[in-house]
Amino acid sequence: MPQRLAQTWLTQQALSHPALKPDAALAELKDKDLDALGQAANAWSITPDGTEGYAKAEVTAGGVDTRDLSSQTMESKLVPGLHFIGEVVDVTGWLGGYNFQWAWASAMACARALTPASTAGASA
Ligand SMILES: Cc1cc2nc3c(=O)[nH]c(=O)nc-3n(C[C@H](O)[C@H](O)[C@H](O)COP(=O)(O)OP(=O)(O)OC[C@H]3O[C@@H](n4cnc5c(N)ncnc54)[C@H](O)[C@@H]3O)c2cc1C
Structure with a gap:
């Protein structure tokens, strides 16, 4: 303390x-x-008396429901061929890198799913 x-x-x-x-x-x-x-x-408990508003916000709550997405490919279960990654998905992490991690990991899963099997894993 x-x-x-x-x-x-x-x-x-x-x-x-x-x-x-x-x-x-x-x-x-x-x-x-x-x-x-x-x-x-x-x-001891603390009740915040407010926030610093949207201008200082670092992550958004809400977004595309994860239940409607494949966790393997990030493809919509409702609209085949449509993928969602990162901030737009209803995944909210603690500050400290978890949101970047989510953006990169979901992007990687999506990219792998979109990459033809023959080139997956090949260096760019
Ligand atoms: C001030 C701030 C500090 C942050 N600090 C951290 C941190 O320390 N650690 C952490 O993990 N996370 C942090 N975050 C959250 C993190 O930045 C986001 O979770 C992450 O960047 C989301 O990545 P994304 O690619 O999904 O979306 P974004 O990074 O928002 O990328 C979306 C992109 O799409 C573009 N775009 C939007 N509309 C259109 C359109 N119609 N056509 C074309 N392009 C469009 C936007 O310009 C943007 O470049 C912070 C966020 C903010 C705002």
Whole structure:
């Protein structure tokens, strides 16, 4: 936990646990206070109060239903010959590379399916 967040959090905890001194060293705390802190930390939840809007958005939720696509070829089960890959499909990853991974992996699966067997795997 970043130091400033830890200090703010401890100061808030001290309001409901008067015995807790936010500046106390860990070794000075009694076991029951440590237990109380541990329980409070595990029960702590955060409710975001908003987003930074579309201009800062990095990934979209929703899209073409994966149940309507072949996971092997990304071809539509409803319209043969039509393929969907990447962002347009209803697959949303955590930030950190998972969306790129999905875009590249689904593109690879699709490309392999569209490549005649004789040239599949050949280097470009
Ligand atoms: C600011 C930002 C930061 C991101 N950071 C990360 C990250 O760190 N890690 C991660 O994994 N993901 C990240 N993402 C998400 C990731 O970029 C996308 O999931 C990924 O690029 C999707 O690839 P795609 O090829 O499916 O779609 P896109 O990359 O959106 O490509 C679609 C292409 O189609 C073109 N196009 C659209 N309409 C038409 C048309 N009518 N005719 C012709 N061309 C058209 C568009 O111009 C675009 O070039 C980020 C996204 C944003 C916006």
